[in-house]
Amino acid sequence: MPYINLDAIDLKILSALQGDGRLTNNELADQVGLSPSPCLRRVRRLERDGFIRTYRAVLDRESVGLGLTVFVEIKVEKHSRDNARALQDALSGMPEVVACHMVSGTADFVAEIVVPNLKAYERMLTEKLLTLPMIGDIRSNFVLTRAKSDAPLPLSHLKRDVRAVGVAPDCE
Amino acid sequence: MPYINLDAIDLKILSALQGDGRLTNNELADQVGLSPSPCLRRVRRLERDGFIRTYRAVLDRESVGLGLTVFVEIKVEKHSRDNARALQDALSGMPEVVACHMVSGTADFVAEIVVPNLKAYERMLTEKLLTLPMIGDIRSNFVLTRAKSDAPLPLSHLKRDVRAVGVAPDCE
DNA sequence: AGTGAAAACCGTAGCGT
DNA sequence: ACGCTACGGTTTTCACT
Numbered sequence: 053m054p055y056i057n058l059d060a061i062d063l064k065i066l067s068a069l070q071g072d073g074r075l076t077n078n079e080l081a082d083q084v085g086l087s088p089s090p091c092l093r094r095v096r097r098l099e100r101d102g103f104i105r106t107y108r109a110v111l112d113r114e115s116v117g118l119g120l121t122v123f124v125e126i127k128v129e130k131h132s133r134d135n136a137r138a139l140q141d142a143l144s145g146m147p148e149v150v151a152c153h154m155v156s157g158t159a160d161f162v163a164e165i166v167v168p169n170l171k172a173y174e175r176m177l178t179e180k181l182l183t184l185p186m187i188g189d190i191r192s193n194f195v196l197t198r199a200k201s202d203a204p205l206p207l208s209h210l211k212r213d214v215r216a217v218g219v220a221p222d223c224e
Numbered sequence: 225m226p227y228i229n230l231d232a233i234d235l236k237i238l239s240a241l242q243g244d245g246r247l248t249n250n251e252l253a254d255q256v257g258l259s260p261s262p263c264l265r266r267v268r269r270l271e272r273d274g275f276i277r278t279y280r281a282v283l284d285r286e287s288v289g290l291g292l293t294v295f296v297e298i299k300v301e302k303h304s305r306d307n308a309r310a311l312q313d314a315l316s317g318m319p320e321v322v323a324c325h326m327v328s329g330t331a332d333f334v335a336e337i338v339v340p341n342l343k344a345y346e347r348m349l350t351e352k353l354l355t356l357p358m359i360g361d362i363r364s365n366f367v368l369t370r371a372k373s374d375a376p377l378p379l380s381h382l383k384r385d386v387r388a389v390g391v392a393p394d395c396e
Numbered sequence: 397a398g399t400g401a402a403a404a405c406c407g408t409a410g411c412g413t
Numbered sequence: 414a415c416g417c418t419a420c421g422g423t424t425t426t427c428a429c430t
Contacts (some may be wrong), residue, residue, distance in 0.1 A: 118381075147375075157363065194329075204280065
């Protein structure tokens, strides 16, 4: 794993855009202590080099009628590499699966599934999940209350570079 | 739970903004078949009424040096309401915890924790998690491969309204 | 690398439909 | 409710430091 090529200003940019993805370039330049042109160049570089994957409106699940989130633990039937791969692809391809990870522990995969209600989850389970041949075992963990989700990533581990900047933390 | 007050155009707007949060209002208006003014009015309404929670740059975890994601299953020590509440607040307050849910099943909470590496997780665990008095049991599930994450929400369950629109699906 | 200016573009409000 | 027009601000490029 190569090391990271970000200075203190890049970090500020990432942090600011993570907090508000619709910041205008002018506002952003202001916050990071740069004039608009070099600021824009940096943003484009961060986009091109894959630091910024995309920009997204974060929707409220309940408001748009998605009242049920389920964490599904899945075990692969026969632990072949092909089965695991096929399962991962099948899960990732489903729009209801908003996240899917291969994990250590008792399960092989954890999928986060978002649906309108229990009825919809029942259909999802019986029609799309249980019909997958490579599935060995499924355990559904229903979300009772969502305390936190879609939170920004913690970027403080990069802060070692920030000491180089003599600007006040919040000059807005 | 009240019903949803979104027509086919609102749905298109949400869907488009979920796919690209930096769409200009002009581009958006174009895609949904509206002129800019009513389009902007709708977006503002969707923001005000809480359908759109925020806009965010989605960063690449590996690129910014966050190589390790862990799903932590946590049981509350004594199953009192206060303990559960205190634990939930403590977890939600940690920046490394990017998601935290109370769930049914064997665990009480599932927290998604993002850190640079194993060493950082060890410190997180010993210094911040295990020192919480209301924790009964912890099981750490390390993410081996991330197949999908930060995906857009599935909005197809609202598509019943879309039949009213006679525009081609993709006229860009 | 960063700065500053100029042109094209966009967001927004107001009025008319 | 949608659409048009117009003004002010923003994005973006380009030449210069």
